[in-house]
Amino acid sequence: MARSEMGPGTPRGPEEFDGPAEVAAAARTQRRIALGYGLLFSVAILSVPLLSVALPWWSGARLVGGMSPSFVVAAGGLYVFFLVVAVAAATLARSVEDRMLGSSSDEGPGTER
Amino acid sequence: MTGTDTVSLMVLAVVGTLVSVVAWRRTRATTVDFYLAGRRTGMITNAGAICGDYLSAASFLGVAAAVYASGLDGVWYATGFAAGFVPVLLFIAAPLRRLGTVSLPDFLAVRFGSARVRIAAVVAVELIILSYLVPQAVGSGVTWELLVGEGIAGLTPYTTGVVVSTVAVGGIVVIGGMRGTTWNQALQFGFLLAVAVWLGALLWAGGFSYPAAVEQASTQPLQAVVGERLVEVPNQLTGEPARFGVPGARYGTLGQLALLVTLVLGTAGLPHVMNRYFTSATGRAARTSTVWVLGLAGAFYAVAVMLGTATRILVAEQADEPWLAELTVDGVLRVPEHALLVLGRLLAGTPGLAVVSAAAFAAMVSTIGGLLLAAAASFGHDVVARIWRPSGGPREAVLAGRAAVLVISILAAAAAIAVDPERLLATFPSLIATMITWAFALAGSALTPVLLLGIWWRETTARGAVAGIWTGAAVAVLALVMGLILGPDVGDGLSAVLFAPALVAAPLSAATIAVVSRVDTGPPVDPRLWTRMHGTAADRQAERLARITLRGRR
Numbered sequence: 001m002a003r004s005e006m007g008p009g010t011p012r013g014p015e016e017f018d019g020p021a022e023v024a025a026a027a028r029t030q031r032r033i034a035l036g037y038g039l040l041f042s043v044a045i046l047s048v049p050l051l052s053v054a055l056p057w058w059s060g061a062r063l064v065g066g067m068s069p070s071f072v073v074a075a076g077g078l079y080v081f082f083l084v085v086a087v088a089a090a091t092l093a094r095s096v097e098d099r100m101l102g103s104s105s106d107e108g109p110g111t112e113r
Numbered sequence: 114m115t116g117t118d119t120v121s122l123m124v125l126a127v128v129g130t131l132v133s134v135v136a137w138r139r140t141r142a143t144t145v146d147f148y149l150a151g152r153r154t155g156m157i158t159n160a161g162a163i164c165g166d167y168l169s170a171a172s173f174l175g176v177a178a179a180v181y182a183s184g185l186d187g188v189w190y191a192t193g194f195a196a197g198f199v200p201v202l203l204f205i206a207a208p209l210r211r212l213g214t215v216s217l218p219d220f221l222a223v224r225f226g227s228a229r230v231r232i233a234a235v236v237a238v239e240l241i242i243l244s245y246l247v248p249q250a251v252g253s254g255v256t257w258e259l260l261v262g263e264g265i266a267g268l269t270p271y272t273t274g275v276v277v278s279t280v281a282v283g284g285i286v287v288i289g290g291m292r293g294t295t296w297n298q299a300l301q302f303g304f305l306l307a308v309a310v311w312l313g314a315l316l317w318a319g320g321f322s323y324p325a326a327v328e329q330a331s332t333q334p335l336q337a338v339v340g341e342r343l344v345e346v347p348n349q350l351t352g353e354p355a356r357f358g359v360p361g362a363r364y365g366t367l368g369q370l371a372l373l374v375t376l377v378l379g380t381a382g383l384p385h386v387m388n389r390y391f392t393s394a395t396g397r398a399a400r401t402s403t404v405w406v407l408g409l410a411g412a413f414y415a416v417a418v419m420l421g422t423a424t425r426i427l428v429a430e431q432a433d434e435p436w437l438a439e440l441t442v443d444g445v446l447r448v449p450e451h452a453l454l455v456l457g458r459l460l461a462g463t464p465g466l467a468v469v470s471a472a473a474f475a476a477m478v479s480t481i482g483g484l485l486l487a488a489a490a491s492f493g494h495d496v497v498a499r500i501w502r503p504s505g506g507p508r509e510a511v512l513a514g515r516a517a518v519l520v521i522s523i524l525a526a527a528a529a530i531a532v533d534p535e536r537l538l539a540t541f542p543s544l545i546a547t548m549i550t551w552a553f554a555l556a557g558s559a560l561t562p563v564l565l566l567g568i569w570w571r572e573t574t575a576r577g578a579v580a581g582i583w584t585g586a587a588v589a590v591l592a593l594v595m596g597l598i599l600g601p602d603v604g605d606g607l608s609a610v611l612f613a614p615a616l617v618a619a620p621l622s623a624a625t626i627a628v629v630s631r632v633d634t635g636p637p638v639d640p641r642l643w644t645r646m647h648g649t650a651a652d653r654q655a656e657r658l659a660r661i662t663l664r665g666r667r
Contacts, residue, residue: 066331080411082199082411090400
């Protein structure tokens with residue numbers, strides 16, 4: 001592999017670089033993960049207004065005081081859901097990167113990166 | 114204006130100026146320093162700055178106003194604003210930073226190796242920035258009108274607010290660049306969040322019950338002020354009178370979907386917000402910052418929705434107060450954007466109004482700062498340094514960027530002054546949030562599809578990208594113009610989509626990119642670019658250097 005195809009390095013210490021083949025494989029995996037979480041996110045966010053039409057209980061029932069399930073989810077529940085999705089997706093993306101990239105470092109296997 | 118008002122605005126101005134001057138002293142006249150704060154912004158600082166950039170007048174005044182005016186349907190603004198960062202985290206943050214560019218047009222131009230892509234993206238970016246700046250300036254004018262009530266040098270109070278905010282922010286950006294703007298935005302977001310939490314704490318201390326308030330607000334049909342009289346708001350789903358806690362006060366099912374899709378897709382295409390990702394140290398840091406953004410913004414919006422609900426009850430209960438009677442008709446606010454300002458005064462008297470007004474100005478100032486800086490980057494770097502005078506050097510690019518800040522400031526102020534908020538408010542309840550939606554529609558239609566496909570589909574070509582940007586922008590602009598001509602039939606149907614057109618324009622843009630790229634025989638993506646965008650070598654290198662530096666300090 002030509003050095004020009006690799007990631008950047010600096011004059012200080014051994015260089016880090018990625019090979020195109022391992023990056024392509026990692027990108028495909030990351031894309032699958034992102035699409036999976038994206039689908040989950042889309043279903044959750046679009047189901048809230050759709051349930052108002054399909055399920056009278058969703059906006060008619062009262063959970064706490066005057067708050068319907070629809071109100072509780074829209075005014076607070078979805079923000080918690082977004083944060084949970086974000087933490088899970090970011091953690092998984094990082095672990096995929098750690099697992100699939102960086103094996104071609106000049107330092108050789110087993111070296112701290 | 115009382116002494117408290119003056120002091121709060123003076124404190125805000127002095128802090129902003131000090132931060133900018135300190136940043137100016139540490140900023141060198143290089144592109145990376147002026148536009149990207151040297152790419153050394155910490156994760157949490159950047160998350161605070163992204164929130165400060167993103168949480169504009171539409172969020173601080175607009176969300177509470179939308180909830181006040183439309184109940185549950187207004188909550189969708191807050192949900193859509195927060196939700197927009199989930200796709201950013203999943204699909205865009207890390208690769209966007211890893212390519213190592215300066216602005217969104219620069220990112221697209223480098224990814225596709227095309228000057229035409231750069232030009233198309235610059236046009237889209239400047240359009241988005243202008244359409245986002247105008248409602249911020251309108252918000253400044255409306256706030257000044259209520260807080261100060263007097264003009265300067267013969268100007269009306271509204272015009273004075275517009276002029277003062279744009280001149281002040283233009284100065285902060287020209288002096289402080291991205292470093293000064295970053296610090297200002299992070300500080301201002303902290304202030305916004307603190308004020309929102311403070312108002313919430315005052316409510317709880319006064320015995321406020323959120324569930325009971327929703328119940329109380331839902332007992333009567335929702336009413337709005339049109340002209341000088343109250344009218345009942347019809348439910349778009351059932352045709353019956355709308356109620357606060359029930360969906361349908363503003364949107365039918367299609368309208369809700371169109372609004373959500375527009376806000377969710379629009380966030381990823383907002384140049385001033387996406388530009389902040391280029392200031393992160395690494396792609397991983399950019400992704401982690403987004404997690405923080407989702408936590409911080411979610412907390413803010415949840416409180417803002419509660420404050421809008423509380424205002425609905427408290428204004429009706431205390432409408433006999435002489436100062437409030439001027440702002441209401443039979444206990445309903447004439448201008449929903451006054452909701453949070455009025456709540457501040459109801460809970461903490463004139464000092465409360467002053468603090469909330471200062472927070473509203475902070476929201477507008479931080480967003481206007483980000484917008485002006487994005488305009489500067491796309492003009493100074495993308496137009497002058499890359500197209501017009503590539504031999505000019507970084508100093509000339511930064512100078513051009515500073516000039517662009519002045520020109521865009523003047524254009525935005527002129528447009529905001531030309532807008533007649535009194536007339537438009539009769540047509541569009543929660544005007545600022547509505548106007549912001551138009552900017553989201555343009556961003557989500559013109560830029561988000563090309564960003565998503567450019568990052569994740571190797572076969573996307575430059576011709577496909579150009580065709581997609583123009584298609585998305587043209588369909589969105591056409592829809593918005595048609596919507597303004599036809600008028601806001603806020604129910605389900607064509608007009609609901611015309612005012613939030615990304616539901617149609619974004620898929621059309623994506624389809625255009627896919628079809629043109631398929632038939633195009635242009636060169637595939639450079640493997641080195643793909644490796645840089647999706648690899649982590651630069652991240653690991655930066656993290657290793659940071660560890661070495663830390664060890665050296667110990």
